[in-house]
Amino acid sequence: MRDRFIERLTRMAEQDPRIVLITGDLGFGVLNEYQERFPKQFINAGVAEQNMTGIAAGLALEGHIVYTYSIANFVFMRCLEQIRNDAAYHDCNVNVVSVGGGFSYGALGISHHATEDLAIMRSLPGLTVVAPGDDWEAAEATEAIASKSGTTYLRLDKSSAGNTQKGDETFELGKIRTLREGQDCTLISTGGILAETLAAADELNRKGLSCRVLSVHTLKPLDVNTLILAARETKGIITIEEHTVEAGLGSAVAENLMEAGVMPLYFQRIGLRNTFSSVVGSQQYLRSHYNMDRDSIIVAVESMPSKNSTPATTKMVA
Amino acid sequence: MNTLELARKIRLHAVKMTSRGGSSHVGAVLSMADIVAVLYGSVLNVNPADPNMKNRDRFILSKGHAGAGIYAALAESGFFPVKMLRDHFQDGSKLSGHVSHKGIPGVEFSTGSLGHGLSVGTGMAYSARLLDREHRVFVLMSDGECDEGSNWEAILFAAHHRLENLVVIVDFNKIQSLAPVSETLALEPFADKWKSFGWNVVEVDGHDHDALQEVLVGATPEKPTCVLAHTTKGKGVSFMENSVLWHYRTARGEELSAALAELEEVA
Numbered sequence: 001m002r003d004r005f006i007e008r009l010t011r012m013a014e015q016d017p018r019i020v021l022i023t024g025d026l027g028f029g030v031l032n033e034y035q036e037r038f039p040k041q042f043i044n045a046g047v048a049e050q051n052m053t054g055i056a057a058g059l060a061l062e063g064h065i066v067y068t069y070s071i072a073n074f075v076f077m078r079c080l081e082q083i084r085n086d087a088a089y090h091d092c093n094v095n096v097v098s099v100g101g102g103f104s105y106g107a108l109g110i111s112h113h114a115t116e117d118l119a120i121m122r123s124l125p126g127l128t129v130v131a132p133g134d135d136w137e138a139a140e141a142t143e144a145i146a147s148k149s150g151t152t153y154l155r156l157d158k159s160s161a162g163n164t165q166k167g168d169e170t171f172e173l174g175k176i177r178t179l180r181e182g183q184d185c186t187l188i189s190t191g192g193i194l195a196e197t198l199a200a201a202d203e204l205n206r207k208g209l210s211c212r213v214l215s216v217h218t219l220k221p222l223d224v225n226t227l228i229l230a231a232r233e234t235k236g237i238i239t240i241e242e243h244t245v246e247a248g249l250g251s252a253v254a255e256n257l258m259e260a261g262v263m264p265l266y267f268q269r270i271g272l273r274n275t276f277s278s279v280v281g282s283q284q285y286l287r288s289h290y291n292m293d294r295d296s297i298i299v300a301v302e303s304m305p306s307k308n309s310t311p312a313t314t315k316m317v318a
Numbered sequence: 319m320n321t322l323e324l325a326r327k328i329r330l331h332a333v334k335m336t337s338r339g340g341s342s343h344v345g346a347v348l349s350m351a352d353i354v355a356v357l358y359g360s361v362l363n364v365n366p367a368d369p370n371m372k373n374r375d376r377f378i379l380s381k382g383h384a385g386a387g388i389y390a391a392l393a394e395s396g397f398f399p400v401k402m403l404r405d406h407f408q409d410g411s412k413l414s415g416h417v418s419h420k421g422i423p424g425v426e427f428s429t430g431s432l433g434h435g436l437s438v439g440t441g442m443a444y445s446a447r448l449l450d451r452e453h454r455v456f457v458l459m460s461d462g463e464c465d466e467g468s469n470w471e472a473i474l475f476a477a478h479h480r481l482e483n484l485v486v487i488v489d490f491n492k493i494q495s496l497a498p499v500s501e502t503l504a505l506e507p508f509a510d511k512w513k514s515f516g517w518n519v520v521e522v523d524g525h526d527h528d529a530l531q532e533v534l535v536g537a538t539p540e541k542p543t544c545v546l547a548h549t550t551k552g553k554g555v556s557f558m559e560n561s562v563l564w565h566y567r568t569a570r571g572e573e574l575s576a577a578l579a580e581l582e583e584v585a
Contacts, residue, residue: 040448051437051471058441061427062449081431082468086438089428090419 001138001156001192002099006030008142009067013038019146020059024049024070026099031069049074053082053094060092065146072100072114076121076153087151088124095145095152096121101131101191102242103277103286104158110276114155118190119247121153122220128152128173129220133194134161137217140171148173157192157242159283164198164215174218176226182210185266185301186230189240190216190249196287197240200297209301216249224256231257236266236304240297242287245271266304270297321527324394325355326581329554331390331403333577337569339407341415345552345564347387349491349524350458353547356530357456358391366396369423375453376442378427380435381460381489385417388425397424433466435459436486440472443484443542454483456534462494465503470515476542477516484542485534486517489524491551493562512544524549555580 013019013034022043023031035042045052049070056066068075075098076083087094098114105112121129128145130152132138138156145152164179179194180201189197194215201211212234214226231237237257239250250269257264270292279289287293319327332347358364362375379388386406393400405411412421416430429435439457446453463469476484490508492499499505512519520533524547533545551565552558555577558569569577 043444045475046471048471048475050433050468051440051475054434054437054468054472055441055444055475058438058443059445060441061438062442062445064445064448082434082437085428085431086434 001132001135001158001160002030004135004139005097005142005156006034008139010034010037012143012146013041016065016146017041018063018065019067020064021067021069022052022056024052024068024074026070026074049079050082053079053096054086056094057082057086057090057092060087060094061090065093065095067095067097069097069099072098072105072112073117076117080120083151084124088126091126091150093146093149093151095154097154097156099156101155101157102193103283104192106283106286107280109280110278113277115243115272117153117155118219118241118243118249119251122247122252126150127220128218130173130218131155131191132157132217133189133191133215134164136163136165137171137215141173141217144171144173155191159192159195161192161194161198164194174221174223176223177215177217178212178226179215180205180211180213182212183234184209184211185236185238185304186212186214186234187238187240187297187301188214188216188227188230188249188253190219191242193240193242193287193292196292196294196297199294200301203294203298204301211301219249219252222252222256224260227253227257228260228262231262231264236268237264238268238270238297238300240292241271242292243271245269245273268300270300319359319394321355321359321531324359324391325351325527327394328355328387328390330578330581330583331393332386333555333569333574333581335386335390335403335406337574338404339415340568341386341407342566342568343383343386343415344567344569345493345558345561346381346384346460346489348553348555348558349549349551350381350384350387350489351554352525352527353458353487353489353530353549354387354391356527356534358395360531361534362456363453364424366424369397373451373453376426376439376455378429378435378439378455378457379417380429380457381432381463382416382429382435385413385415388417389413389422392422392424395424398422432460432463433468436469436472440476440481440484443476443481444479446483447481454485456485456487458487458489460494461488461490461492461499461505462502464488464505473512473515473517480540481542482538482540485538485545486542487534487545487547489549490546491549493551493560493565495565497562509546512546517541518543519546520544521546521548523547525553
């Protein structure tokens with residue numbers, strides 16, 4: 001996703017001198033070509049994310065379209081107040097790009113696990129929160145967020161579901177994509193873990209269970225109508241996020257369905273539960289360890305209560 | 319209006335606004351009143367008839383808690399009606415305690431959390447150079463605010479990029495929220511710190527209008543400039559001067575009358 005991001009941003013920078021990329025001293029081997037080609041549209045702010053974000057707001061107020069760039073939590077967490085007060089409150093076109101969502105940097109340890117980012121970013125008024133599931137969504141989102149007003153958080157995962165573009169499909173920010181049709185269950189996924197979700201759905205399909213798969217590349221604003229249809233038309237909803245289940249995708253789905261008065265027949269959130277991972281391992285290893293990989297999703301779907309459940313039996317998983 | 323008269327009006331408004339609203343930080347406004355008056359009265363290229371004009375000088379109040387002083391300066395400079403100041407800190411008002419740009423012509427940037435204004439001003443100065451524009455960027459900070467690490471990130475950056483169009487003014491009144499700066503987190507040798515970071519540093523009496531004007535108008539080649547403006551917190555009202563108490567206290571009753579009398583308001 002990271003490579004698709006910089007490829008697209010390079011193309012955009014060629015055409016639009018307003019584009020400025022600011023890095024917090026990260027991107028070795030990734031940003032070099034961009035930096036050489038567009039020295040006036042590139043800043044290395046040093047290891048100083050608060051100042052980087054304040055500068056981004058200052059530039060945006062002067063009409064630039066700014067992308068701040070760093071890995072995992074560094075780009076949004078220490079400088080959260082700058083994102084809130086300086087960028088978001090002032091409707092700045094600042095696009096906060098986090099490279100390495102979830103357990104992308106698994107073995108590096110918890111400092112590099114971005115597992116609360118969506119919850120925190122989602123709570124900020126006016127923010128657009130984007131977590132692409134595949135390379136195509138990542139490239140398209142990179143461009144789509146430039147042309148809208150306001151501040152955006154873009155989470156880029158190391159893993160990806162490849163390229164799921166269907167035919168000449170066009171990308172629409174804020175619109176959930178339906179990647180598989182099905183009735184037995186809806187798997188709702190955000191971010192690169194879409195790869196696990198699709199693999200699970202395809203295996204379940206071979207076993208005779210049809211799963212609808214939704215890619216929620218835009219967590220905010222949320223496409224509630226597509227969620228409502230999933231709750232009404234399928235026999236249950238399972239959300240999948242490489243993120244804490246608190247205030248992330250699963251929460252957003254539950255909140256919006258409850259508020260719409262639509263109760264799915266079954267509801268389960270797959271994600272991290274109140275945990276800092278001190279387990280050392282790759283992204284794949286940690287997904288498996290925390291029961292959010294392909295096999296865990298298959299087990300979750302197969303463990304759903306009877307397909308004839310009524311809303312009264314809807315189960316909450318501890 | 320000359321800058322001395324503008325400063326007197328800023329002080330009067332600040333005492334009355336904070337009294338009416340029961341809000342804090344009058345000492346912080348009195349401290350910077352002369353700096354703000356000189357900026358709006360004779361330094362900044364701004365236009366009340368066209369608050370967003372492209373080539374305006376940018377001014378950011380980073381010590382946002384002194385917002386009453388900026389509202390007063392803007393109103394007295396014609397950006398919005400002076401009578402609007404009466405609403406400050408009241409329910410439903412646009413004029414919040416910490417300075418906000420929403421719906422207020424002339425306010426460049428909203429602040430309130432310390433350590434934000436300099437980075438944003440640095441971004442604006444960087445942009446001006448990128449776009450080959452002539453205007454300058456002024457950021458007014460407090461001394462206590464310099465405890466915030468984010469400022470030192472910006473101080474490094476502005477010097478590294480030689481942002482000569484950036485001017486920081488520190489309202490150096492030597493008193494912060496709970497105690498004197500020297501007893502809280504010592505800044506001295508303060509000027510040397512800025513110099514060693516690569517800034518052009520000028521020290522000035524922050525209540526001397528001629529001296530302020532001279533340093534604020536002057537060109538500063540190849541370096542950002544820091545004006546350390548030595549000030550007295552609560553300046554202009556004797557019993558508020560050099561007092562931690564008047565960072566938060568609100569003048570009422572006899573105190574209000576006494577303060578207004580000192581500022582030559584006819585009751």
